[in-house]
Every structure is written in structure tokens, then in C-alpha cells.
Amino acid sequence: MSNSSLVTYKKIVSNKDPGRGGKKIDKIFVHHMAGNLTVQQCGNVLSSRQASAHYGVNGKNIGQYVDEADTAWHCGNYSYNQRSIGIELANDGGASNNWHVADATINTAIELIADICMRNGISKLNFTGDLKGNLCMHSYCAATACPGGYLKTKFKYIADQVNQRLSSETPGKPPNKNKWLNYQLPFTVKVTDKDLYIRSGPGTNYKTVKVSGSAFIKPGVYTIIQVKEAGGYTWGKLKSSTAKSPRWIALDFTTKK
Numbered sequence: 001m002s003n004s005s006l007v008t009y010k011k012i013v014s015n016k017d018p019g020r021g022g023k024k025i026d027k028i029f030v031h032h033m034a035g036n037l038t039v040q041q042c043g044n045v046l047s048s049r050q051a052s053a054h055y056g057v058n059g060k061n062i063g064q065y066v067d068e069a070d071t072a073w074h075c076g077n078y079s080y081n082q083r084s085i086g087i088e089l090a091n092d093g094g095a096s097n098n099w100h101v102a103d104a105t106i107n108t109a110i111e112l113i114a115d116i117c118m119r120n121g122i123s124k125l126n127f128t129g130d131l132k133g134n135l136c137m138h139s140y141c142a143a144t145a146c147p148g149g150y151l152k153t154k155f156k157y158i159a160d161q162v163n164q165r166l167s168s169e170t171p172g173k174p175p176n177k178n179k180w181l182n183y184q185l186p187f188t189v190k191v192t193d194k195d196l197y198i199r200s201g202p203g204t205n206y207k208t209v210k211v212s213g214s215a216f217i218k219p220g221v222y223t224i225i226q227v228k229e230a231g232g233y234t235w236g237k238l239k240s241s242t243a244k245s246p247r248w249i250a251l252d253f254t255t256k257k
């Protein structure tokens with residue numbers, strides 16, 4: 001167990017229990033603050049109440065109040081507290097605004113949750129709408145309005161966004177540094193080299209494909225619909241591929257348009 005390197009403010013509070021009773025972190029609870037607190041203010045509030053959470057988010061800022069190795073008092077059920085991480089999100093709207101949460105806060109929370117999942121071996125978030133899933137609401141464990149009407153509608157989006165980040169990463173491994181694999185498909189590339197082969201598959205072991213009499217791709221802009229790493233190169237499948245004639249080029253010799 002470790003802590004997130006994304007944290008911008010740290011204030012460890014005393015309302016917590018050391019350790020997790022031997023339990024592994026396998027759930028994440030997203031709460032709302034029921035107010036527009038800065039991450040510093042959130043830490044002060046948690047110090048003054050019989051409650052705590054591991055993290056708080058407002059805009060780009062992430063506060064940490066309890067180490068991930070310790071049990072925070074956030075979801076109203078001790079057993080679930082022992083196996084979960086609690087995150088408080090700031091509201092930029094009040095009760096009359098359905099406890100709105102700013103996009104920036106949700107986006108920061110998505111990056112934080114992806115980081116928590118990667119470090120704790122959670123390979124996928126399942127939002128099931130109850131405690132069977134691993135992305136949970138406070139209201140599943142206790143009679144509370146938390147996380148508020150607006151945030152409740154964003155849980156599926158949060159899970160999808162986190163899973164997109166997790167699918168290109170292996171838990172526990174550093175983030176993928178291959179830029180080509182991180183672009184959202186389809187994308188376009190510019191070819192300027194006059195001697196870049198078109199091949200029938202992703203790798204130099206695949207035979208070259210002649211298009212209009214030449215096995216070299218004509219300089220220009222092309223749409224890539226699939227990306228694969230093979231033999232030290234990153235290969236892109238051309239949109240002009242057909243079922244009978246797949247066409248791949250080495251993206252390493254192109255530039256992203």
C-alpha cells in the first residue's frame with residue numbers, strides 16, 4: 001500500500017484507525033462535501049468531526065487526510081471502511097442546484113481513482129448501483145443523501161473514464177509511454193517518407209502490399225484505425241484496409257496530424 005503522488009496538500013487527521021484489519025483495498029467510495037470546501041478547509045472539517053476520508057478534491061487540487069494503509073471513517077460501515085478508500089468531492093452548487101460538482105473536480109477525481117486502482121491492483125471499476133460493485137456510494141451503507149443528486153448521475157461516467165485509463169495500463173506497472181497506443185482511435189498521421197512500406201500485418205515479417213503498383217505508401221495524410229506494437233516498432237492499420245487486404249505501416253516514421 002502506498003499513497004497517491006498526485007496529492008497537492010497533506011494534513012493527516014487523527015480520526016482514523018491504524019491499519020485495515022488485514023483487509024485489502026477493493027472498493028472506492030466517492031462522497032460529496034455538501035459544500036464548496038477547498039482541500040485545506042476539508043481537512044479542517046474532518047479534524048473537527050468524528051469522520052474522515054483518505055482524499056478530498058476541489059478543482060485541480062487533491063488533499064490527503066488519511067494514509068491509504070489506514071482505515072478512514074467515511075462510509076458508516078466499519079467493515080466497508082476497512083476495505084475501501086474514501087474520496088470527498090467539493091460541490092460548486094448547493095442543495096437547490098442538486099449539489100452540482102464541477103467538471104474539473106470530477107476530472108481530477110478520475111485521475112486520482114485511476115492512480116489508486118493501479119497501485120492497489122484493481123484492474124477494472126464495476127459500477128453496479130449497489131455494494132456488489134467496487135465503485136460505491138455512501139448511501140449504499142448509510143441513510144444519507146451523499147453523494148448528492150448530481151454526482152449520483154456521474155458514477156457510470158467516472159467508472160468508464162477510469163477503465164479507459166486502466167485498460168492501457170497494467171496495474172502496478174508504470175504508465176504506458178508509447179504515445180501511439182495512447183491516442184484515441186481513429187487518428188490521422190502524415191507520411192512524408194517516400195520509402196515506407198505498406199505491409200499485410202503489424203511487423204516486418206509480413207509481406208509488403210502493392211497499392212497502385214507500389215509497395216511504398218504515397219506521402220500524404222492517412223487515417224489509422226488500429227495500433228499494435230511488434231518487433232520494436234508501433235504499427236498502424238490504414239483505414240483503406242479491407243478484409244482481404246489488411247494494410248499496415250510503421251507509425252514510427254510518420255507524424256501525428
Ligand SMILES: [Zn+2]
Nearest residue numbers: 031032138146
Ligand atoms: Zn459521504
